[in-house]
Amino acid sequence: NAGVTQTPKFRILKIGQSMTxxxxxxxxxxxxxxxxxxxxxxxxxIYYSVGAGxxxxxxxxxxxxxxxxxxxxxxxxxELAAPSQTSVYFCASSPRDNTEAFFGxxxxxxxx
Amino acid sequence: xxxxxxxxxxxxVSEGASLELRCNYSYGATPYLFWYVQSPGQGLxxxxxxxxGDTLVQGIKGFEAEFKRSQSSFNLRxxxxxxxxxxxxxxxxxxxxxxxxxxxxxxxxxMVKP
Numbered sequence: 001n002a003g004v005t006q007t008p009k010f011r012i013l014k015i016g017q018s019m020t021x022x023x024x025x026x027x028x029x030x031x032x033x034x035x036x037x038x039x040x041x042x043x044x045x046i047y048y049s050v051g052a053g054x055x056x057x058x059x060x061x062x063x064x065x066x067x068x069x070x071x072x073x074x075x076x077x078x079e080l081a082a083p084s085q086t087s088v089y090f091c092a093s094s095p096r097d098n099t100e101a102f103f104g105x106x107x108x109x110x111x112x
Numbered sequence: 113x114x115x116x117x118x119x120x121x122x123x124x125v126s127e128g129a130s131l132e133l134r135c136n137y138s139y140g141a142t143p144y145l146f147w148y149v150q151s152p153g154q155g156l157x158x159x160x161x162x163x164x165g166d167t168l169v170q171g172i173k174g175f176e177a178e179f180k181r182s183q184s185s186f187n188l189r190x191x192x193x194x195x196x197x198x199x200x201x202x203x204x205x206x207x208x209x210x211x212x213x214x215x216x217x218x219x220x221x222x223m224v225k226p
Contacts, residue, residue, distance in 0.1 A: 004155075033214070040121060042202060042216035043156075058213070090155060100146060101214055103155035 002026050006091050006104035013081040013111045021076040021107050023091030031094045032074040033058075033101060034066065036087040043090065049074055081111045116205050118217035125193050126225045133188040133220050135177075135203030143205040145186045146214075147177055150200045159201075162186065173197070198224045 007022045025032065030051045035043040045058030049068040063085060065077040074093075078085060088108050092101040117136045125131055137143055144163050148156040160171025167179040177188045186203060203217040 035216075040218055042116075042118075042218040045213065045215075048213075092156075099144075100158045100161055103148075103157075105155045106153075 004091055004093055004102055004104035006089075006107050008107060009105065010108050011110070013078075013109065015081060015083065015111060017081050018077070018079050019081065019109075021078075021089055021091075021109070023074045023076065023104060024072050025074075025091075025093040025102070026072065027093060027095070027102065028071060029093035029095050029102070030071065031096065031101075032068065033092045033094075034064070034074070034076045035090045035092065036060065037090060037106075038087050046076065046089075078109075083111050085109065086111045116203050116215055116217035118201075118203055118220050120220045121218070122221045122223065124223040124225060127195050128192050131188075131190045131193045131197070131222070133201050133203075133222070135186045135188065135217060136184050137186065137203075137205045138184065145177075145179060146204040146206075147171065147175070147186075147188050148202045148204060148216075149173075150202065150219075152199070156202065159188070193222075193224055195224045195226065198222055 004025045033048045034046040037043045044060045047066040049055045052071050055066050088106050090106050091104040094101045115138045119134050146161045147159040149159050150156050159175050160169050162169050162179045170176050175190050179186050200219045200221045202219045206214050
């Protein structure tokens with residue numbers, strides 16, 4: 001019953017460093033998403049993918065990149081970390097559009 | 113642009129009291145609507161969803177929600193709150209035929225008094 005798995009759970013980065021947040025799902029879902037959650041702001045969509053090899057920008061894509069080489073994996077890349085990217089990041093997947101999304105446990109990232 | 117509004121940032125209720133969390137959506141056509149719950153340090157768990165049909169939907173943990181098109185609302189209710197219901201609740205929508213842009217409200221944090 002793994003579902004959506006995110007690693008790491010916590011990370012502290014220095015300004016200008018880079019890192020990749022990993023996300024993998026074992027439900028054979030075509031759709032995958034990355035959200036960031038900031039207090040009082042709900043969740044904002046960063047990027048999403050409708051299948052392997054296809055990605056698209058969400059509401060707040062600046063400063064991030066993604067790739068989708070397999071159905072299972074959808075990593076999120078931060079190239080030059082900035083304090084504004086301090087947030088909790090959630091990966092999610094769904095079997096198709098207009099259906100419920102299944103969420104990972106989140107990655108808490110602090111940029112100092 | 114679509115948006116989801118949860119007017120109450122914090123709500124405190126006594127254990128055993130009834131609960132109603134408000135949610136308003138902006139999209140004109142019938143959207144797909146969801147309520148998620150997030151316990152501290154956890155991911156989001158789906159409570160219930162509305163796609164079409166009966167406007168009163170039942171979810172897990174004794175929650176229900178009613179879709180009211182005339183008010184553009186999808187309020188979440190529970191007749192008797194338990195201490196374990198303390199969490200943050202998010203309303204979300206996907207507009208009909210608009211792909212997969214799941215849009216969340218800002219969330220309502222529920223506190224339960226003993």
